[in-house]
Amino acid sequence: MTIEQQDFYTQTILSLAALVGLTSFLMLGQGRLLRLIFVFAVQGLLLTLTTALAAYSLNNPHLYISAVLNLVLKVIFIPWMLRREVIQMNTHRDIEALNNNTMVMLGGASLMVFSYYVLHPIVQTTSPVMLNALALSLSVVLLGMLLMISHRQAVAHVVGFMSIENGLFFAAIVATKGMPMVVELGVAFDVLVAAVLFGIFFFHIRTSIDSLDVDLLNKLHEVDK
Amino acid sequence: MIAAYLVLLIPFIGILFFAVSGHRTDTGKLNVRFNAVCLAATIWLAINVLNQGTILSPGKAFLIDPFNVYLIVLTAFVGLTTAIFSSPYMAHEKELGKLTDQRLKLYYSMYQGFMLAMYLVLTTNNMGVMWVAMEGATLATVLLVSLYRTPESVEAAWKYFILCGVGIAQALFGTILLYYAAVQVGDVENSLLWSVLYANADKLNPEVLAIAFVFMLIGYGTKIGLVPLHNWLPDAHSEGPTPMSAVLSGLLLNDALYAVVRNKMLVDGASDSNMAGLLMMGFGLISFLVAAFFLHRQKDIKRLFSYSSIEHMGMMTFAFGIGGPLATFAALLHMTVHSLTKSAIFVTVGHAAQVAGTQSMDKIRGLIKTQPRVGWGLLIGTIAIAGFPPFGVFTSEFLVLLATMHSYPWLTLPLLMGVGVAFAGLFRNIQPMVYGDKPEGQVPVKANLWPVMIHLGLVLWLGLAIPDFLANWFSQATLLISGSTPL
Numbered sequence: 255m256t257i258e259q260q261d262f263y264t265q266t267i268l269s270l271a272a273l274v275g276l277t278s279f280l281m282l283g284q285g286r287l288l289r290l291i292f293v294f295a296v297q298g299l300l301l302t303l304t305t306a307l308a309a310y311s312l313n314n315p316h317l318y319i320s321a322v323l324n325l326v327l328k329v330i331f332i333p334w335m336l337r338r339e340v341i342q343m344n345t346h347r348d349i350e351a352l353n354n355n356t357m358v359m360l361g362g363a364s365l366m367v368f369s370y371y372v373l374h375p376i377v378q379t380t381s382p383v384m385l386n387a388l389a390l391s392l393s394v395v396l397l398g399m400l401l402m403i404s405h406r407q408a409v410a411h412v413v414g415f416m417s418i419e420n421g422l423f424f425a426a427i428v429a430t431k432g433m434p435m436v437v438e439l440g441v442a443f444d445v446l447v448a449a450v451l452f453g454i455f456f457f458h459i460r461t462s463i464d465s466l467d468v469d470l471l472n473k474l475h476e477v478d479k
Numbered sequence: 480m481i482a483a484y485l486v487l488l489i490p491f492i493g494i495l496f497f498a499v500s501g502h503r504t505d506t507g508k509l510n511v512r513f514n515a516v517c518l519a520a521t522i523w524l525a526i527n528v529l530n531q532g533t534i535l536s537p538g539k540a541f542l543i544d545p546f547n548v549y550l551i552v553l554t555a556f557v558g559l560t561t562a563i564f565s566s567p568y569m570a571h572e573k574e575l576g577k578l579t580d581q582r583l584k585l586y587y588s589m590y591q592g593f594m595l596a597m598y599l600v601l602t603t604n605n606m607g608v609m610w611v612a613m614e615g616a617t618l619a620t621v622l623l624v625s626l627y628r629t630p631e632s633v634e635a636a637w638k639y640f641i642l643c644g645v646g647i648a649q650a651l652f653g654t655i656l657l658y659y660a661a662v663q664v665g666d667v668e669n670s671l672l673w674s675v676l677y678a679n680a681d682k683l684n685p686e687v688l689a690i691a692f693v694f695m696l697i698g699y700g701t702k703i704g705l706v707p708l709h710n711w712l713p714d715a716h717s718e719g720p721t722p723m724s725a726v727l728s729g730l731l732l733n734d735a736l737y738a739v740v741r742n743k744m745l746v747d748g749a750s751d752s753n754m755a756g757l758l759m760m761g762f763g764l765i766s767f768l769v770a771a772f773f774l775h776r777q778k779d780i781k782r783l784f785s786y787s788s789i790e791h792m793g794m795m796t797f798a799f800g801i802g803g804p805l806a807t808f809a810a811l812l813h814m815t816v817h818s819l820t821k822s823a824i825f826v827t828v829g830h831a832a833q834v835a836g837t838q839s840m841d842k843i844r845g846l847i848k849t850q851p852r853v854g855w856g857l858l859i860g861t862i863a864i865a866g867f868p869p870f871g872v873f874t875s876e877f878l879v880l881l882a883t884m885h886s887y888p889w890l891t892l893p894l895l896m897g898v899g900v901a902f903a904g905l906f907r908n909i910q911p912m913v914y915g916d917k918p919e920g921q922v923p924v925k926a927n928l929w930p931v932m933i934h935l936g937l938v939l940w941l942g943l944a945i946p947d948f949l950a951n952w953f954s955q956a957t958l959l960i961s962g963s964t965p966l
Contacts, residue, residue, distance in 0.1 A: 437611065
């Protein structure tokens with residue numbers, strides 16, 4: 255079955271999935287923190303759209319609540335908090351020199367292929383569309399991890415962390431039409447608390463090493479140097 | 480069922496109470512009382528379960544069966560004894576000027592927060608809520624790791640936060656896959672309930688479940704401290720306040736393992752392959768061996784014992800991986816004795832560090848001459864944790880070895896070697912600290928060693944003779960997990 259023969263909902267979900275994946279790659283190669291945060295907010299917005307669309311087409315009102323939660327948390331609150339942090343630290347003009355950018359990008363591409371490979375067994379029980387959606391969300395999770403590995407700024411780590419959450423959220427929406435409400439509320443609560451804690455941590459890290467470059471957090475060793 | 484609600488309600492009130500009331504001189508004692516009431520509630524709950532068997536709450540939100548109820552009691556017990564220890568310990572830290580009232584308020588409030596998260600992990604019937612509570616436990620403890628606000632502790636807390644956060648995100652992906660497999664066979668509303676999943680396990684798609692289990696093992700495995708996902712553990716244990724190290728080692732690691740075992744039960748129900756068990760055995764054995772060798776290279780006393788925790792968690796994961804009634808029974812027993820011994824050790828270690836004024840093992844000397852109870856406590860605790868008879872750790876390790884010999888004879892060699900290496904690693908460090916002359920000017924500190932004596936006494940008792948009701952309890956749990964009883 256080609257993509258033209260799918261219904262409107264499936265086609266849109268697939269396009270949105272592709273866009274979410276694209277934003278992950280955009281974040282991966284981004285050296286400027288403010289732009290990184292902007293792309294992250296765009297990813298959050300795409301997720302909100304996906305959720306709202308799912309709520310509308312599946313006639314599932316509780317997904318609207320998830321959409322609103324997602325909008326408030328990941329499109330408004332967290333980007334706002336991170337942006338304020340970056341401007342306060344006066345790092346918004348710095349460009350982080352990303353080592354091995356080409357390698358990181360190639361690594362990201364291979365992670366995506368890997369996600370398809372890992373999840374391929376489920377194609378027996380479901381449509382290829384579901385495989386696409388799940389594999390894409392797994393690759394968003396893995397790309398988030400790669401983002402954390404390749405960037406040095408604590409703010410970028412938080413963006414990576416939250417984009418992992420985005421990937422999980424996307425999987426929950428498209429694969430299972432949203433988790434049960436109590437779980438979804440719990441996860442949203444955890445994300446909120448995590449965001450607040452990150453804010454507190456920025457303050458602590460700044461006062462202890464006068465920078466948000468996590469490479470400077472290197473006091474603890476396995477053995478004495 | 481009321482008992483189960485009470486167990487959750489008391490720590491919840493505790494969080495609010497300590498957050499609102501602020502730090503007062505008697506806050507430490509109040510914390511003890513909260514935990515004591517909670518322990519009473521858990522015992523009531525345990526008696527209910529013993530009499531009626533598995534209890535499912537009316538809304539199916541909570542499930543109490545023989546497997547989790549014993550962990551609930553253990554959690555409450557270690558929570559109480561650690562609270563007894565923490566009251567004078569934290570007061571002493573405040574006298575040294577390391578802490579302010581504000582931070583002590585945070586400490587006591589989050590102590591209850593951590594307990595709540597632990598009880599929720601254990602009592603919930605919903606796999607999603609279990610994940611939420613597990614993440615909640617990280618969030619509650621992360622600020623406690625950086626309580627002293629030194630650069631090292633901030634670094635340790637950041638590492639803990641990022642590694643555990645990212646790690647446990649994998650477990651959520653696993654949970655989503657599990658849910659995905661479940662909605663294909665059952666009704667959507669209750670699909671994430673463990674009792675429903677377990678009843679329908681044979682209908683779940685084994686391929687999807689296998690993938691889900693890998694993610695769960697990696698996710699919750701980060702919290703268990705399985706090598707190579709263990710990096711956060713020694714840092715968080717060594718830099719946080721000692722009572723936190725005691726509850727992290729004694730409770731958090733157990734509960735993460737509990738989550739993995741619950742998932743293993745589902746995977747085993749869905750397919751005949753032993754994939755889940757083999758994965759757990761592999762990870763467990765590697766963790767056990769790597770941690771045993773790392774014991775030799777430590778300089779910090781709390782890091783030493785956190786590696787010892789990784790070693791023991793590795794052994795439990797390995798034993799649960801073998802499956803079968805004997806190994807499962809041994810793993811359950813090992814969970815209990817390890818929790819009791821390790822939290823007792825951390826209590827003495829906390830006092831030893833206060834006596835010497837440092838955590839560096841090169842500088843801690845002559846503990847027995849300075850404060851005999853602390854010195855002997857540390858020595859006996861180490862003997863117990865190294866697996867000497869007649870302590871309970873010996874019994875459980877011996878049972879694990881027996882089970883291994885029965886199912887995978889060749890693996891007894893690395894196990895025995897690991898036990899030997901770990902023993903040497905512990906003793907080469909402990910011996911100079913407890914014996915020898917005391918440095919000049921070293922004076923005893925005010926210490927409450929009742930928790931240590933009670934814990935070690937219980938471990939000794941479990942080593943000599945497991946009481947009837949407890950053996951019965953363990954075998955009911957074993958029956959649930961492995962399908963048959965060892966007795």
